Amino acid sequence: MIAAALTTDSFLERLPVLARDTVTGRLPESWRWMAGSLLEIIAILAGFGLLFAYLTLAERKILGRIQNRPGPNRTGWFGLLQPFADGVKALTKEDVVPAGADRVLHFLAPVVLVAVSLLGFAVLPFGRHLVAVELDTAVLYFFAAGTATELAVFMAGWASHNKYSLLAAMRALAQLISYELPLLLSVVPVVLVAGTLSTTKIVAAQGGWSLGFVPHWHVFTPWGAAGFVLFMVAALAESNRSPFDLPEAESELIAGHLTEYSGFKYALFFMAEYFGMCALSGMAVTLFLGGWGAPLAQLEWIPSYAWFTAKLLVLLLGFIWIRATLPRLRLDQLMKFAWKFLVPLTLLNLANAAGWSLTAGWTGPLQLVRWAVALALVAVPFVVLGRTLSAGSAPRTYRFA
Amino acid sequence: MSPLQGCLLLSAALFSVGLVIALARSNAILVLLGIELMLNAANLNFIAFWRFHSGAAPATGVIFVLFAIAVAAAEAAVGLALVIALYRHQKNLRLQEATRLRG
């Protein structure tokens, strides 16, 4: 189906597809579809499994460096074997289930969580020819698949028969519902401007350069930049990462919904957290950062999947950096931030994007007006809302310090 | 049995289960969930007719279901707010005891 387009690409670009075709080519015709899907699933599982392993290591190393300590460095060279040691440890630990727990739900929660957090990868275009499922409604599918994680977190918290777990489940529910709204609303402008829900077409819509060096990525438009930041903040909250890690706030709730989990089930929760983080970052790359597109026309000889990976890694590094930098929010601050700050800004951003796509035909000096209006629509509400909401809370005086 | 008949029978059975839940259980939340199940059964019918029965405009069934889902969401939100208000008044959710009109 994509053979025609393949001939014009470089060998490296074609390599994954060629590898798949050599394997499936040996099989009878009717099996090829099945084998191809299986190979894609295996590739995604292996790739992101490995990424998960080394992401945990990278996170511990980077956090260590930021906190002025070396981080894990005993297992293997520079601690490179640490993830596998952790894996062996998690596998061989005793699996404790509390006596009062709901055994079925307690078991199902981590399984459902991991399974669901893997679903999103199916529609991410990792490269020019690398998308597992080509869906007309891919963006909708991605977010529909992500919603069930909330259910799994609730199951974990409730089934543990532990008051801290239950509190964490309540917090997780409130947080995930609240941030689902800005997350989805910050995606709508992209869908509006690109005119499609298909991830591959959204990436294709961001191809090309203006002035020869500015890519047509959505992040380089006023509404796109605002949307990207809003999306990343909401994604941070959706994946329960610091500073939004209230459900597992160790200083208040022991470990939140993970309190009663041990051994491999505990590891599964972490796996799901990192998978969710990777999927949301991949979506951000697809929607705002031009997907697998190269930033400069001269750099297009580097295969598309390498660009996707590079952008993904940059975003993941951002996640880790934020974790090391920002303190945790309080629950009321969290709610206030979502409903009074993020939701109005995303709605305004939607209007901004609508105006942007309506004025697409403006040229010459009118283009300056277009940019000025769009920038003002991003900056003014941000400043006004931020000032109003933080009025009275800053500057803080430290009476005992 | 044609696919359409199968779908309609499935929807009828689902509707009946929803009805039984709504009638037999006394917890307000469960009654609400039973009603949601009945709505789902109705939506199933729309899609079944859209897919396996000719005559209508190509997108009518889908649009009808989309509207029905949105209305169901609104209904559930108000319903669960009512449940919480009910709980605040009588400290339980048994519908048999919710007989007073004045709070």
Added chain:
Amino acid sequence: MTFTFLILAVIILGSALAAALRPNLIHCALLLVVSWLGVAGFYLWAGAEFVAFAQVLVYVGALSMVVLFAVLLTRQSRAELRVDAPETRRAVWAVIAGVAVSGVIGAAVFATKWDPAPVTAPEVTVRGLGLELMGAHAAALLLLGVLLTAALLGAVVLAAPDRPEKEEKS
């Protein structure tokens, strides 16, 4: 009548029936979520992708959350989650009503003469759906927006405490 359809039917009806019988409220809610997921699977099977994902997004993503929240907000102890079994008389009448309804519908389904000609699956793209929604159904869409806003406000008013001063006394 395909194998997929039968599996979906078993999932939808099985989980709904189990929900009707379980005493534990949380189990009921989670089983109904499975049933809703089954319905979404049915939409996928019928070729209505958009509706299927919308169903998952609304029912699994939003509605189940609200239901679980309501369950947790309206319970005093863990024991209270055990909803008492339905009274026998009411249960019997409910089952009779349910069987009667499905009997009537089933009889109607078999009695009606359906057009035997096989129907080709209608082609609906997301773009076509959007144009239809914004074109012929624009008024309904606006009304729906008004309805949802009204429902949101109504829910807030209903669920908010009646009078703050009364709260302080109690």
